Amino acid sequence: MNSIFLLNETNQAQLIKQAHFNLWMVGNERFLDVGLRMVRDQRIELYLPWINAVISDLYDTLKDGDVLNAIFNQHLTVTQTTGLGYTTVTRGTDVFDVVKVKDITATPFVLHNTTHSNAYTKITIEPDKLTPNDSYIRLRAKGFGNDVFNTTHVCTGSFLNPYRESIEAVDFRVNEIRTVTPSDFKKTAVEIPVIQDLHFFLLKSFHETNSLSSPPYTRCRELEDKAWVQYLALSQENKVATLAYHWKKSLSKGEHFSILATFGEKKASWLIVFFYVVIIVILNLFSTFTYEKMAPQQDLGDCAEQQSVPK
Missing domain, CATH: 1.20.5 (Single alpha-helices involved in coiled-coils or other helix-helix interfaces)
Incomplete structure (x- = not known):
């Protein structure tokens, strides 16, 4: 099981207003971006299903208004608060503050249960500033292998076919708690926050054909905005046409999120x-x-x- 977990640090009920998970699997680029909009004075534990995750804060990138517009896919009013260390964002009557994460520390964590043990990375997320509004943080996590979120199957029985066809299955889960217990997290009780809006974006190459989606994705679009180039900061050789597949769901207490999507690709076999x-x-x-x-x-x-x- 390779589920991501978002848990309350304390046993008190807490709320995540928005959670963004962007899984980038394009060419040689593989990373996971996690964005959380939290209420004031809140601490969340994030468990990533691979060890030694490399974590970076995207606060400096998000200070750009065009980047924020691209992420939220709507026009936002961005106000820089010079010297206060956060950025205020307004969309209509809704206001929130983009802040840094306080003292990012990635700790190796082994999740034990009755069937097997999984190596995780644990990060405690706490806004660096106590701002007047909700806090929005965004992190980038790298370092996961090809077996964390996906498996690849090469089609057989095509010896004389000049093409080699492969099927990639992407399995992404959040808070699938059914196979673990509080003691697995070294806790007496586990409190899963309610997530009002969870958005999952799977970024894949234009050349990979989606053949199955369970549940069906909400929509799909091509990334064209120049702001995405600035946000990603990809090397020239890794700039390829990219499609963003979007799923969304509201999670009440105890609910989990999971999707399964398969992608096919044909490559010429020069052999x-x-x-x-x-x-x-x-x-x-x-x-x-x-x-x-x-x-x-x-x-x-x-x-x-x-x-x-x-x-």
Whole structure:
């Protein structure tokens, strides 16, 4: 089980107004962005299903208004609060503050249960500033392998096919608590926060075809805004056409979120192409050799006599 967990640090009920999970799996770029909008004076424990996660705070990137507009997919009014260490964002009558995370510390954590043990990274999330409004933080986590959120299956039975087709299954879960107990988290009780709005974005290459989605995604769009280039800061060789698949759900107390999506991709197998060329050359040589052996041979002596006959 590779579920992400968001837990209240204390046993008191708490609320997450918005949770954004952006799983980027495009080319060689693989990382998870986590954005949380929390009420004032709140601490949340985030458990990521791989060890030694590399965590960075995206606060400085989010200070740009165009980047915030791209993330929330709507026009926002951004006010810089010079010297106060946070950015105030307004959309209509809704106001929240983008802040840094206080003292990011990623701690290795082994989640034990009755069937197996999983290596996790634990991060305690607390806004660095106590602001007048709700706090929005956003982190980037790197370092997960190919077996954390996805599995890849190469299609068999196509030896003579010049293409190799692979199917990738992406399995993403949040707070799937049914197979664990409070003691697995070294707690006497586990309090899962209510998440009013959970948004999951899966970013995949335009060349990978989505074949299954359970549950169906809400919508899909291509990333074109220049703000995304600034947000991602990708190297030139990793800039590829990208599609964003979007799921959303409201989680009441005790509920979990999970999606399964499969993607297919065909790639030319140069080994098979080379094999075809070798077979063609061999067949050509064999046919030439066979023809020379099977063709009737003329008598050279008769030919000489025919040439000596006067015309």
